[in-house]
Amino acid sequence: MIDLFKLILTPLTGFGHLFEADNIFGHIAWAVRYLDGEDTLKTMLSAFREFPPFLLSNCFPQGLFSKPVLPPYEWPYDITGEKEAMLAERAKVKEIKNKAWVTKAFYTTYQQELCSRLHIEDIYFADTTMQEQQMTGNAIDRTSLKAAEGMLFTDTFLWSENPLVSYVMVNDEHYSREWFEKIADYLSVTGMGKNKSTGKGKFRITIEEPDDEEKALFSYKSAHFISLSNCAGANLTPLSYILFTKYGRLGEEYSQAGIDGKLLFLKKPVVFYKAGSLFCADAKLSTLGQMIAGVHTDPAIVQYGYAFPLYIHYKEE
Secondary structure, eight states: OOEEEEEEEEESSOBSSOOOHHHHHHHHHHHHHHHHOHHHHHHHHHHHHHSOSEEEOOOEETTEEEOOOOOOOOOOTTOTTOHHHHHHHHHHHHHHTTOOEEEHHHHHHHTTSBOSSOOOOGGGEEOOOOEEEEEEEEEEETTTTEEEEEEEEEEEEEEOSSOEEEEEEEOSTTSOHHHHHHHHHHHHHHOOSTTGGGTOSOEEEEEEOOOHHHHHHHHOOOSEEEESSOBOOTTOEEEEOOEEEEOOBOOHHHHHHOBTTBOOOBOOOEEEEOTTOEEEOOTTOSOOEEEEOOSSSSTTOOEEEEOOEEEEOBOOO
16 A cells, blocks of 8 residues: 655754755665664665665655646747737746746646646745855865865855655555654754764654645646656656756765775766656556666665656646
């Protein structure tokens, strides 16, 4: 039986970036390694190579989702008498082009009638309340371990008054809410993301039931879906998408000491479909995307790349 719930991350400090599905999976994997041992982690990773016991979405500001990537609309330049209306609509589309988020109300309204040409009220497009904070400090002379004279560095962190949300879809009863609560308690103590060893990336992580609106969104099925996670895999059939290259890195003890005496903490680059990309659903496949192998000289290292589907009815117009 599929179970759906939310990881609620309430920021207690600044954090480096909004966590994507593979970042969250990496933190969960290390939590399993430290709490239950390496053999348990290997068993979990082996299961994920065959069929994912659970799926993770990217992390979103509470109440928001990725804006869908829709095919470009061909504007009817040759229609007379509608020039002003057409230009006004084009100006509106241009205004929202760079917005990254839409509200839940957007998908509630358009899930069953999503098309390239949308007459969208501005309320559906949202900006986050997150703020960027820049911190300047002294660079360290690695020989003397003292502050390097006249040398400064600046780092950027995010801060949010509101919680962040990642959705979890469980396909295996072994990974119950109680199991995730144990992981959440561990990550609440250790932190997540860059500079967590210096006090950044601290969250209070809790698990909540989806509301009725979210349950309705994720229970709908159709021939197309928007992925709420970055994803990759030969079994994906993209219709409208954005590609980007991700340069992942290893975490925890591997980032400090490497593997088998070799300080290779960088993964090989992986080309992902960006969250919000539109795909054709395949009725023969229960999950799409995959665990990506070959990202490191150590064959045991993999990258999470499963899609988190939000099904929509897409129609061309």
